[in-house]
Amino acid sequence: MAAIEEKQVIQTDQESIVKIEDLKKYFPIKGGILKRTVGHVKAVDGVTFDIRKGETLGIVGESGSGKSTLGRMILRLLEPTDGEILFQDHDITHLRNKHMRPFRKDMQIIFQDPFASLNTKMSVEQLIEEPLLVQTKLSKKERKEKVKELLEKVGLRASDRLKYPHEFSGGQRQRISIARALAINPKLVIADEAVSALDVSIQAQVLNLMSDLQDEFGLTYLFISHDLSVVKHISDRVGVMYLGRLAEIAPKKNIYEDPLHPYTQALLSSIPDTDVDRERDSVHLDGDLPSPSNPPSGCAFRTRCPMAHERCAEERPELQEVKDGHYVACHLYDE
Amino acid sequence: MLLVLTLFAFLLAACNSESGEDPGAEEDPGTEEQEENNEQEEEEEETEQEGPVEGGSIVGAMDTAPAGVFNPIFYSEAYEANILDFTHEALVSQNNSLEFIPSLAHDWEINEDQTEITLFLEEGVKWHDGEDFTADDVVFTYKSIASPGYTEAGGIRTEYVTPLKGYEAFNAGETEEFEGVTAVDDYTVKFTFAEPNVNPLYYVGFPIIPEHVFADVAIADMPTHEATLNPGKVIGTGPFAFTDMVEREQYVLTRNEDYWKGKPYLEQITWKVVDQSVITSLLETGEIDFVADPNGVPAADYEMVAGYENVEMIEQTDFGYQLMGFKLNYRTKEDVESGAINPDNWEENPDVADQKVRQAIAYAIDRPGLVEGLLYGRGSVINAPIAQQFWAYTEDVPQYEHSTEEAEALLDEAGYVDTNDDGFRENPDGEEWVLELAYPTGNKIRERSAPVIQENLEAVGIKVNLQQPKEMSAYINDIMTKDTNNGVDLYLLGWSLGSGDPDPSGLWNIEAAYNISRWNNPESDELIFKALEAPDAFDQEFRKKTYQEWQELFATDLPAVLLYAQNKIYAFNKRLNGIEPLPYSMINDPHLWWVDDAQ
């Protein structure tokens, strides 16, 4: 407990590695005879935050909250509709591929399905070597050495390098994905539901591995997940997304112990917990997630919010700092 | 593809042997004699029948559907001719010796300088619709062909009218009257030629169409007029009328009850369009009664069809030949573009320029081998480009019997020797000498002859490059239309010849478009035209002598090696009687055809 707080203190002094400003991604909906755009899915609808060097920022949200879209935009795997992305103070929002390349080296992503994201025709060595080949000028021998070193780092045997992805279990494949992501010493790693497909015992192994690697290489993580427990475990700060917007972002402790946004509160009370002594919250959210193509006016959460009032329908609450480092987008905390 | 073809051949072979064995398998070893007796009895029965019987119908097969233009002045293909041969008649026809004999004209007179021919028509001849046939129909027919707009409408038979007097003026539309053909009275018609004509009967032998049907039809509309296209509307004087059809499938001919030579025995003749691969089987089952022009029975199937007990076959020499031509000269690009055929501009092809080389090649090719191997012996080797049936044909020319020794000796003599020991001869300058052989797809036998020829020539040290065979249209374009120096030395082609006259000028005079060899031998032109020159040429013996000289010249100078003449193989069911084929057609006096089993 104490150790974690220490870490937080260090972070506040540190500069941002990524800053995003009012970032938006609208996916057009085609319809009608001429396939004209008849509307938009507002997957990400004006999100602002920064990721600080060396921290793990967790992003939680349910399906359709836009968290994965957000991750992909930062990597520029998706073109933002609007807004700004600064990576180490460079505006990379609209960089073309060629100019993007030096930044790509510094950012890596790990996906949920380790099988689908690895080319099954390539051996582990080829898979891990590939980014080295593209991004570095290492000799063949150096590359092979590096591959062995990486494999051992992520808890696999150097001799595994000649095998193919299908010869590994899910957890091992995720380790390969991690090794591949780390090959070129990135500064930022985006983990998009990286442990969601794994069994708990394996999930724990991978989470521990990620923590170790972060310490060793001074990595910054953007950890995207729907699982609040996992996010809590690994993150320093946590952002909660709902329908493409950031509902709340704060240091982990604040989020989990003193959630301010009604959605965060509801989310936390929905999570079943293994602490059989703890008193149950019996208040569970009603209703479904509204469609992102037609979000409610004003506050997107108001349709399910137990505290909703008139103003919530009229005015979209902006993210505001309520406590030190604790931001929330809710009219309950205005003034 | 080769594999598939092989398979296909194998299947046919399998089918053959099976069908051949079937009756044998049922046979008891001891009954053969008995069967023979039976056959004899049957034959006796046949002979017992006294002459032809009226009635019955037969089915003929052709492998491709006619395009559908059933009008003698506009049709263009052999399949349409299969119908028209029954329905339309000309003033004269030809007999077995290719002499002209009376048909719609029972007699004629030719004037002294052979500029006029007067024909006396049969009286009482009726068109299928009952109208009388008169001299006006003859005049109408020839005027139609000569009229302006005829070629624009798609007609190609102008050769019958161009020698006639006043053609130019009439064709240009300058006059309404055509001097060339005039009706003296209802049953007398006179043809007048602009120049003395060596073979006037040929020109008057065009099938006649009815004036009363087409009189009001503009020439441009004639090809698509119902009287050209539709059964029941196509009117001729022939023994059968075209009465019904399922287009592209079957064409029904019904007898002309009032036929002027007498009522035909058969009630109906139906042409069916049947795929080549199925024809022989249907002959055996009796669904088809006869197969005739243009393709008859394939040589490869001869033995099999001959084995059918119910089928009789007729084999006769075709009016045509296959050749391997030498591209002796090329046209210039400019000439090709302008369409000019100007021998003065031609460029010689040095690779085959030496007569000795050409003769050596003729010796090197095993032509009897081709006839045996590819035609199953159903054909003959010929040495001169005139149909063997003609009086003008002669065997008295260099024969080039297959001899590698002769070939090699001639090549050595010409200086084509192997100087670098690669097994192939170099040209006299010691440069590499490769002959490019081009050939078209389509005719399978011809396709298969190409590699055989290559093998024959390489056996005497001539390196031959077989070019990729091209589809006919593209091929003709290469060798004839765009015959610049495009790397073709040898080409394969076949010609079918008309039966009317042996004159070879259309194919071999220097400026003829079809002189694909671009053979430039003034002596040849001299002889060709001498044979057509009046008045000497009025004498057939004179023409014969001249043509023989020309054939000898041809066989010596060799613008082409004549490879073989394929035999025509007709087949018909034995129940069909009265078949007396002409050298050029099986359809002869079909009103005399009859069947045994008529009711």
Add this chain to the structure above:
Amino acid sequence: MSNEPVLQVKDLKTYFYLDDNQVARAVDDVDLTVRAGETVALVGESGSGKSITSLSIMQLINKPGKIVDGEISLLGRNLLDLSDKQMTKVRGNDVAMIFQEPMTALNPVYTVGNQIIEVLRKHKKMSKKQARLRAVELLKLVGFPRAEETIDEYPHQLSGGMRQRAMIAIAISCDPKLLIADEPTTALDVTIQAQILDLMSKMKEQLNMGLLLITHDLGVVAEYADRVLVMYGGQIVETSPKYDLFKGPKHPYTQGLLESLPSVHKELNRLGTIRGTVPPAHKFPTGCRFSSRCPHVMEQCLEKNPDLIDIEPERSVRCYLYTGDEGAKHGGDRRETSHSN
């Protein structure tokens, strides 16, 4: 609330006969009991055999799998003695099942109503009209506010949570005595998961069903189960009332599992882990199936698979760590005791 057992499974063995003559003993000697009104959780990681167990109860095992031995008594009747035809009268009627993927578990070409009505007509022999009325009632019961309209909608028009509600409506339509829910909320968002689990609990109470809840999520178990069966390698390695299990897990596997779980309410610096991975079902180690991953592995563990032995009333564990005096003592007086909650 009645306490009589609804389902009793004894010595169930379901094996898969693989191509290369190998046998995957996916379910091996499983005993379990579900009583009316009780929620029994079957917990395990992927490959532990929990889903095969549930499908075996339904007799929905496809080739090359086969139930090779055991007894499955539903309301005292051994289902394994029934003919295929008799079994169709049991499924959906006496015992119903809900599956993991609400997105694909409903037939896309039929309306939601059609798929409920079908069951009612089959098992309850209702007329079309009756069945439709009942289907609307059921949809209302599982929380469709516009049930009259929803009944004519197609599955693709519903959200995941709504589809799972529809699945529940189908499952409870014939008042089954036993409801098997195989990972019913794994594919759903947390807020929706809570709704669905609440609904299932409510239905269980109302209908006095036995609920066999199959899940990998220990949080769900902690909140909704009465008793817990932990499966590993095709076998039950520990059974316990919920409270006891989370307070004091006995089997090293259960212990490892709980330690490796991150929690919202606890602060852990580092997660506990279980080394290695679950071996595939045709390559279980001889001896204890957990031996390849167990931190306490002993010599005897490698030789012979331990039996499931009772260590306390209502608690049993399959581990040599408990076969000492204590184990023997408790093992001796094992009997079927009724459980009250």
Add this chain to the structure above:
Amino acid sequence: MYKYIIRRILVFIPMLFALSIIVFALAKAAPGDPFTTMLDPNVDRQVYEDRKEALGLNDPVPVQYARWIGKAVQGDFGESIVYNGRPVMDLISARFWNTIYLGLVALFFTIIVAIPIGIYSARNPYSLLDYAATGFGFIGLAIPNFFFGLLAIYFLSIQFGWFPAQGTVSGNEVSGLKEFLDRLHHMFLPGITLGLASTATYMRYMRSEVLDVLGSDYIRTAKAKGMADRNVLYKHTLRNALIPIITLMGFEFGVLVGGAVITERVFNYPGLGTLFLDAIINRDYPIVMALTLILVYSY
């Protein structure tokens, strides 16, 4: 649905237009013209040259195209060159229905054979009949159409005399129901020949579709609901399995019509296929153009 159709058509027009340019260019790029192969020593070559001039074949290709498309948009595809000026549309319409009927017979044959066998194979995978069906499938795909056609003619027509070998109808004498049956009788052999390859394909499709559906979650649901096997198959499985099959069949019809060329040849069946082949060989551009567009449209 109608929106979809309208959209398809709107997209189709420029596509068709672009395609017509390509086809025209290709047709013109092929060496030779309708008269190249008309080699008659008795006919002055100039006659053909005159005809070419008259038909405008010597004009620059863009001019020819403009002339052609100008008429084509008014539904006039010009006149055949080889068939001596007969309107192309007449020639096509005379054969169009023959090919459509043949395609329908082939499709019908495909459906009644492929679907039941596919279902059986899927329900009894690796059974003897499944293996037999697989074998038949390979043979069906491997045997060239013309070869199977010849086999069919030889055995079913010539040896056993069950079916006519050639053509569409016995003659013009019959009419009404008799004519219909006669036509059907004639279409049997070419129909199964044409349908053979697609039957083989669809058998496999059907098998894998049914297997897929049988393995799907909602089938498990249906079984868990206590539905009997028959109900599961007919109600829950087939409807889902047939949806992709029927969609594919829509396209298959175009494929069948396109593939009719060889089959029509062998059975001397006067449809678009034979016409197309002849037109290509003879460089009868107006027919080639019109048919290409029609065939493309039918895909």
